[in-house]
Amino acid sequence: MADPVRLAVTGAGGRMGREVIEAAGDREDCEVALAVNRSPVDPVAGVEVADADDLPDLLADAGSVDSDPAVDVLVDFTGPDSSVEYVAAAAEAGVACVVGTTGFDDEQEAALLDAAEAVPVLRASNFSRGIAALRRAVRAAAGALPGYDVEVTETHHNGKVDAPSGTALTLLDDVEDARPDLNERVHGREGDAPRTDDEIGVHARRAGDVAGEHEVLMAGDENVLELTHRAGSRRVFAAGALDAAAWLAGRDAGEYDFTEVLE
Numbered sequence: 001m002a003d004p005v006r007l008a009v010t011g012a013g014g015r016m017g018r019e020v021i022e023a024a025g026d027r028e029d030c031e032v033a034l035a036v037n038r039s040p041v042d043p044v045a046g047v048e049v050a051d052a053d054d055l056p057d058l059l060a061d062a063g064s065v066d067s068d069p070a071v072d073v074l075v076d077f078t079g080p081d082s083s084v085e086y087v088a089a090a091a092e093a094g095v096a097c098v099v100g101t102t103g104f105d106d107e108q109e110a111a112l113l114d115a116a117e118a119v120p121v122l123r124a125s126n127f128s129r130g131i132a133a134l135r136r137a138v139r140a141a142a143g144a145l146p147g148y149d150v151e152v153t154e155t156h157h158n159g160k161v162d163a164p165s166g167t168a169l170t171l172l173d174d175v176e177d178a179r180p181d182l183n184e185r186v187h188g189r190e191g192d193a194p195r196t197d198d199e200i201g202v203h204a205r206r207a208g209d210v211a212g213e214h215e216v217l218m219a220g221d222e223n224v225l226e227l228t229h230r231a232g233s234r235r236v237f238a239a240g241a242l243d244a245a246a247w248l249a250g251r252d253a254g255e256y257d258f259t260e261v262l263e
């Protein structure tokens with residue numbers, strides 16, 4: 001068995017950061033060498049959590065092969081601003097990055113691309129294998145159903161910040177690839193709002209502790225197709241992110257996609 005991939009987990013006190021640290025503890029192909037959080041938190045699954053402000057210094061030390069603990073891959077589930085900052089620090093230290101954070105604007109996306117010139121960066125709006133399968137199904141179905149109306153609906157827990165979800169945006173891109181005529185995204189409807197032929201409706205629901213649900217509805221005359229994915233818990237995302245980290249370690253600088261991990 002190869003040595004475990006050594007991880008730096010950012011947002012260690014967040015919902016996903018905690019899940020990643022707990023999941024890593026159950027695996028042999030990776031281990032958490034460093035965990036940081038913006039606000040102070042107690043150890044997570046036995047792992048001490050450092051101040052995120054110290055990340056650049058900690059990575060600068062950890063990126064060196066001689067140092068202890070050394071870090072191979074940073075795993076980030078935080079927010080767009082912090083994610084860009086942390087990935088830049090990782091790029092500076094020569095540490096690969098797995099990024100699950102969503103909600104980036106164009107400038108932030110460009111900053112992540114810059115980092116990928118220095119180190120391998122793998123991003124995914126959703127690390128579940130089910131969503132990877134849903135994406136393939138959506139592209140095939142949208143291409144096979146010309147003229148059908150398409151609506152995308154996502155449901156998440158009441159703590160989610162960004163809307164629509166990163167996964168919904170990815171699914172919208174998939175629909176548009178297969179149906180370039182659907183190029184007008186309409187977010188919810190109110191008042192007099194009849195559909196036009198180029199619309200894709202987008203709906204974001206926030207309620208309770210739903211881990212993540214995505215539905216793509218395609219409707220023609222007397223004919224409706226609904227493709228739905230439901231995440232039962234965040235464990236599925238953590239497992240996918242750790243698969244990605246194990247796959248990414250040691251690769252050349254550049255941008256990578258979760259679908260490559262699954263091939």
Ligand SMILES: NC(=O)C1=CN([C@@H]2O[C@H](COP(=O)(O)OP(=O)(O)OC[C@H]3O[C@@H](n4cnc5c(N)ncnc54)[C@H](OP(=O)(O)O)[C@@H]3O)[C@@H](O)[C@H]2O)C=CC1
Pocket residue numbers: 010011012013014015016017037038039052077078079080081082099100101102103124125126127128159162166237
């Ligand atoms: N790709 C995927 O498969 C998945 C992606 N996600 C994405 O991951 C991200 C995090 O989700 P989740 O764990 O639920 O969120 P939480 O709110 O539970 O946790 C967010 C974490 O990020 C930190 N953070 C947020 N903003 C900043 C900031 N500006 N500076 C420093 N630290 C910050 C928080 O620190 P503090 O404790 O100090 O507030 C906290 O540790 C979201 O973008 C979400 O969409 C979520 C699930 C799956």
Ligand SMILES: O=C(O)C1=N[C@H](C(=O)O)C[C@H](O)C1
Pocket residue numbers: 102125126127156157160161164165166167168211212213
């Ligand atoms: O914030 C979440 O929880 C999730 N975010 C991701 C997204 O924005 O698509 C993935 C997943 O649905 C959970």
